[in-house]
Amino acid sequence: MAKKNVAATSINIGISDKDRKKIADGLSKLLADSYTLYLKTHNFHWNVTGPMFNTLHLMFEGQYTELAAAVDLIAERIRALGYPAPGSYKDFARLSSIPEAEGVPSAQEMIAQLVAGQEAVTRTARSIFPAVDAAADEPTADLLTQRMQLHEKNAWMLRSLLEG
Secondary structure, three states: OOOOHHHHHHOOOOOOOHHHHHHHHHHHHHHHHHHHHHHHHHHHHHHOOOOHHHHHHHHHHHHHHHHHHHHHHHHHHHHOOOOOOOOHHHHHHHHHOOOOOOOOHHHHHHHHHHHHHHHHHHHHHHHHHHHHHHHHOOHHHHHHHHHHHHHHHHHHHHHHHHOO
């Protein structure tokens, strides 16, 4: 039986195990929120109807495509910190702060739900910063800053469709 090479599997990146675990737990919630928002946005892309169909269909496609790439980045950061990334619907349902859509809402309700979802992802990302700052985890801080900037912009763009 081969001996496990501890040096090759231990992580020594200047962040304690406790801090890495706390950050990974926060990122797992961000991953769950992001994946839930991805799924909701994709659902709405498929099912939107009405006079704003083309505009919303294209907008939703751009947003869910970006979210698909984002969940990979978030999961990879969790793995780089040494923890498994959640990856099941059961895990995501348990960890996410975003409720699933019931039925097929109107286009206006879809927009409102996506504004709430974009804002929820922003709040989740923001909530991780104290642990990230305390550990001087700049790579995670950079990821969170980029995510928040994008979700705040998406919320603003979606919200503008509800005004008027």
